[in-house]
Amino acid sequence: MTSDTGSCQPSTWWKKALKGGIFLLILLDACQPMRKPPLEEVGPPRPTVIARDEFLKGKKAFQEGRWAEAVELLKRFLEQYPSTPWGEEALFMLGMGHFRLREYEDAVREFREFRSRFPRSPREWEVSFHLAKALLELGRRKEALEVAEGILPRAEEHPSQRLELLRLLAKGWREEAPLKALSFYYELWKAGQKEVRDEVLSLVDDLDADELREVAARWKGTFIGVYARLKLATLLLDEGKGDEAEALLREVEGMAKGLGFGELFESLWTRLLKPKERELKVGLLLPLSGRYAQAGREVMKGAFLAAGIFGDRHPSWRVRFFIADTSSTLKGAMRGYNRLKGEVQAIVGPLSPRGVKAVLDLRGEDDPCLFPLSSLEEGGGEGVWPLVIPVSTEVEELFLEARREGLKTFGLFYPRTPFGERVVRALQEAAWRWGGEVILYHPYREGEVDFGAFLSEMKEVGPVPDALMVAGTDYTLCLVASQLAYYDLQDVRLLGLRIVDPSKLLGLCRDYLGGAVITCPFWGDSSREEVRHFISAYREVYGEDPGYFAALGWDGVELLTLMGKKEGVEGLYLYGVTGLRAFSPDGTPIGSVFKLRIVHGHLEEIY
Known part of the structure; x- marks a missing residue:
């Protein structure tokens, strides 16, 4: 029997319908528009961003010198954000802000916390430096010095603050350990800080004798050591210890003026020679007129220079001269000797051999010692010492x-x-x-x-x-x-x-x-040190070169000031510019003669 649906079987139709439906669904899905993913929800800013902004606000205020505002901002930042990458710098600026505001207690607190939390920080030295300064401002000197000395070994790495640290230590130790303070002042002075000189001198003024001796030894040759010797000499003069004071003054004689203590030195030397027992009365029996007047005047110039009447020489005795003119005659020599012998302790002269012989014939037992300016054929007797080498x-x-x-x-x-x-x-x-x-x-x-x-x-x-x-x-x-x-x-x-x-x-x-x-008997171009010194002093005072007779006058007074008020020359050794060195027991001069060789028209000294 035949159906109305055609020749197809029912099972085949179903399959075809199913395939068509699936295809249609696929096609419809492909035609749909693309969907966007859902939007995330936007919440409040993250904590690190806020912390950084707060830190930068405080840092800007600090950099611009708005210290009070910076302190408030940085304090709040550290309280709200105790653990951030900016904590070290913030704590440093907070401490420095307090320091700038002279809030030293707060600065000490923050600096101590910094040293505790960041002991290896590159800022640790600077923090310690300002900690010491803050402690000193608070009167906590011992703590301040302990901190300062702890960072001193690394001060060379911080040249801009090293000098300030040395000054802090110098002032800090000034009362308790003045010699320690001086060591820091000296470092400052060596570094070119010449303005510390007045502080050093005022510190030395307050030292006792034992401290002055130590300072003089430790800083020998510097302005500190020289001043210490001068102050010690002052104390010794106060105690009547003239010989000890003189020894100290001798040590600095050539340095005092150049270091700015010339006036003090001169006042001390004048004081040293003020007592009457320090005075020598010396007669000059010289031809100041007549044939040998020029030679006599040269002797006198050398004598005056050696006595310190002119120039800056400082003999151990104050020399008071009594002068008698021989008029270049025998009678003048005899007359002058008779006048001088009752007034003086020693006589330099006469100059001529005949004058010496005439004076020797006049000498009595109690006459003053005589220093003739010519050699003697025979000994002149007791108390006679010729100045000329035989x-x-x-x-x-x-x-x-x-x-x-x-x-x-x-x-x-x-x-x-x-x-x-x-x-x-x-x-x-x-x-x-x-x-x-x-x-x-x-x-x-x-x-x-x-x-x-x-x-x-x-x-x-x-x-x-x-x-x-x-x-x-x-x-x-x-x-x-x-x-x-x-x-x-x-x-x-x-x-x-x-x-x-x-x-x-x-x-x-x-x-x-x-x-x-x-x-x-004398050579002005000699390399001997005593001659060079004499030539220099003579030129400075008189503006000319000295000759033999000036050298004789110098040696005569040199010998007298070396003798003082001794009754003889035994044991004395002189570096005379004429070569005179000492005397034998019979009064004969002993000396070192100048010898010269003439080579190609020039003089060469023989040693």
Whole structure:
């Protein structure tokens, strides 16, 4: 039987309908618009953002110097946000804010908390530095100094604050440990902080004697040590201990003026010499008029300089001079001596050998000690000490120099005077003592200028010595030198004795003096330290170079101030600018002679 639905079977239709429905659903879903994900809910800002903003507000107020506002903001920030990356910086600024506001108790509290919480912070040194300052402001000196000394070893890493730290320590220790305070002041002074000088001096003013001694030893050579010595000398003078005070003043004599203590030094020295027992009454028996007036005035200038009347010299005694003019005569010397001997303790002079002899004949047992300015043929007796080195010493030194050069035979030109006779005896004694032979003597008369006959005979007949010693003036030596050259005797070595002005000698006849050796009683170009000092002092005061007679005056007063009121010269050692060093028991001067060699027209000192 046939159905109305056609030829299809029922099961096939169902399947086709199912497939079509599924396809339609897929198509409908693909045509739907894309859905957006649901929006998240927006809540209040996160805590870290708020904390950072609060911190920056406080930091800005701090940087702009609004300290009170900064303190409030930073305090609130730290209370609300105790654990943030900005806590260290905030606590630092909070402490510094209190410090700027002079709220030192609050600053100390915050600085201590910082050191506790952040011990390795790069800001720890600066925090400790300000902690010390705050504690000092609060009067808690001991705590402040403990903190300051704890950070001192690392102060070099903070040059901008190191000096302030040193000043804090200096002021902090000033009352309890003044010497410790001085050590910090000295570091400041070395660093160029010269304004601390007044603080240092006022601190030294308050030290006792033992502390002053320690300061003088510890800072020797600095302005602190020099001032300490001056203050100690003041205390010693108060106690009547003049010798100890003088020793201290001597130590700083050359430094006090340069360090700004010249006026104090001078006042102390004046005070030292004020007692009458520190006064020496000295007579100057000199030719201030007549033939030898120039020499006499030079002696006086040297004496005045040595006594400290001019210049900045400081002898151990106050010298009061009594002056008598000999008028360059024997009668003047005798008259002057008689006038002076009752007024003074010592007399320097006379200058001429004849004047010395005349005065020696007048001397009595209680007469003052005498310092003649010429050598004596024999001892002058008790209380007489010549200032001139004996000619025998010069002859021996000259002779020995020639022997060191291998010279064996000697000739001698000498004046027919007592001086010439002493030279003869001295040369003979030197030859006997040291070997060598004196084979030729020629005494000459005063004013003799032509030695041709004698030199000609010496060349033709002989003997010709290896060396020829000439005793006399520079003019006589030049005459002999030129005439030796004329007779072709240049190989004979010239030895010049007691040439007062070597420079003048070169000006007269340097071309004839090659290889000559001379002695002189004083040489201003010597490298000896005592001579250099004397030359400098003389030039500064008088504006000229000193000569031999000025040197004699200097040595005379030097010796007297060294003696003081002793009755003799035993045991004294002098660095005299004329070479004078000491005296033998019989009163004979002992000294170091100036020896010069002439090389290529120039003078060379022989040591």
